[in-house]
Amino acid sequence: MSKPWQWNESLETGYEEIDAQHREMLDRVNQFMQAISEGKKEGIVCETIIFLEQYVVEHFHAEEVIQSKYRYPGYKNHKKLHEEFISKLEELKDTVVQGGISPEVTFEIGSTLSLWLVEHIGMQDKALADYLNSESNE
Numbered sequence: 001m002s003k004p005w006q007w008n009e010s011l012e013t014g015y016e017e018i019d020a021q022h023r024e025m026l027d028r029v030n031q032f033m034q035a036i037s038e039g040k041k042e043g044i045v046c047e048t049i050i051f052l053e054q055y056v057v058e059h060f061h062a063e064e065v066i067q068s069k070y071r072y073p074g075y076k077n078h079k080k081l082h083e084e085f086i087s088k089l090e091e092l093k094d095t096v097v098q099g100g101i102s103p104e105v106t107f108e109i110g111s112t113l114s115l116w117l118v119e120h121i122g123m124q125d126k127a128l129a130d131y132l133n134s135e136s137n138e
Contacts, residue, residue, distance in 0.1 A: 010126070014129055028113075036106055060086075064078075074124075092112065
């Protein structure tokens with residue numbers, strides 16, 4: 001199976017720490033999708049949730065520090081989106097802990113991760129990168 005998500009230059013922010021974290025997220029989403037397609041949902045669901053719990057702390061903090069430092073005008077909204085993702089992650093984890101790994105929760109995790117790649121990294125973080133790059137050119 002080919003990777004559903006490919007890293008490309010349009011996703012780059014110009015900040016290696018952020019780009020490396022985004023590439024890791026993309027790789028993890030690909031691993032998740034591959035494992036699900038092979039019927040290996042139990043291990044990958046737990047592994048993905050554990051990864052995301054660490055990822056959101058490190059990655060969101062790194063992005064927010066940069067946004068604050070450069071007075072990004074979209075900072076409050078961006079931070080709110082991070083908080084909403086954290087809440088969604090907690091909700092998914094609670095669902096797994098309380099009810100186990102069902103096809104529905106597996107689908108919801110996959111959908112949440114795919115949406116995050118497209119809407120947040122592909123759009124919100126790209127807008128941040130465009131702002132940062134325009135600021136550095138002035």
